[in-house]
Amino acid sequence: MYEEHPALLDGAVLWTRALRRAEPVRPVLPDGCMDLIWADGSLLVAGPDTTAYVPGETATRYAGIRFAPGDAPGILGVPAHELRDRRVALAELWGGEARRLGERIAEAPDPAAALEDLALRRAAGAPAPDPLLRAVVARLDAGRPVAETADAVGLGARQLHRRSLEAFGYGPKTLARILRIQRALTLVRAGVPYAAAALRAGCADQAHLARETRALAGMTLSAYTASLVVAGGAGAAGASAKSETPLPSGSVTTA
Incomplete structure (x- = not known):
């Protein structure tokens, strides 16, 4: 449990x-x-x-x-x-x-x-969280472009990339992509149709969401939805799949 x-x-x-x-x-x-x-x-x-x-x-x-x-x-x-x-x-x-x-x-x-x-x-005993980096996360999670985010926080593209590697483990484009798929799959779990979830999350279309799901989740959209139902019953698609993760690694959603 x-x-x-x-x-x-x-x-x-x-x-x-x-x-x-x-x-x-x-x-x-x-x-x-x-x-x-x-x-x-x-x-x-x-x-x-x-x-x-x-x-x-x-x-x-x-x-x-x-x-x-x-x-x-x-x-x-x-x-x-x-x-x-x-x-x-x-x-x-x-x-x-x-x-x-x-x-x-x-x-x-x-x-x-x-x-x-x-x-x-x-x-x-550690340094306080950097408000600039939290602003980066908030803007990217809201679907703002990386270049616009860099300008908004007063960093050049190289500076933002370097600081993102240290703080997040990868560059801002990868972080934006990961946050976008999380937004989309949260909507899918809530029962939003694939096409609508894709557009609301910032994907170009349903095909874009399907490609990102396969690349980041390692499964198709339909397999992802099916895994929720198998894991938790018919109503599981509307609940967080995180509860079925044996060893969470920081993710709020699992396939």
Whole structure:
């Protein structure tokens, strides 16, 4: 069973997952986020994905903090592009401290709350989230063009690309593409017809949405919708598919 709610850390989401036997493994869609994950006593980081990630099950209990786009690098102490399309043991970044923290969280009555406390303490000692980068995310998520966004925040194209690599793991064009497919599939899950969802999300047409879904989600639009129904019953297409993800990696939507 998967549950999530807003974390005490600004812009973050706290989630938990208890894996059921014989539960199907579903790919996780990219969304511009990064997660700090506790999995049966071990801590790991899910970097920013550029394509769907298919998890391999090694644990039965999970808790995670999904950071707002661009916030994790300052807290974790590593540029996002170094973790792009990777799942990395936190010990590789923090050494033996990570192992001790993982054990401490495992001993806590509420591992999710202990993980959240860890994230809050690390964030308190990290630089504050960059309002410029949050403005970039907000504009791209609203469907604004990359060049217009760069002008609006006062950055040149190269500056925006460099800062995006460090904060999001990829350039602004890739981030815009990922946010657009997330908007579109959120509408699809709400029952909006494909063609209307495509146009409302900023795609040129339904064919454009279909190509992006196949490229980023690794499946067709019809297969994506069918996976929601299989996962949660007839009404699942109108609910978040994230609840069916065995190992969330920062995505708010999964296929």
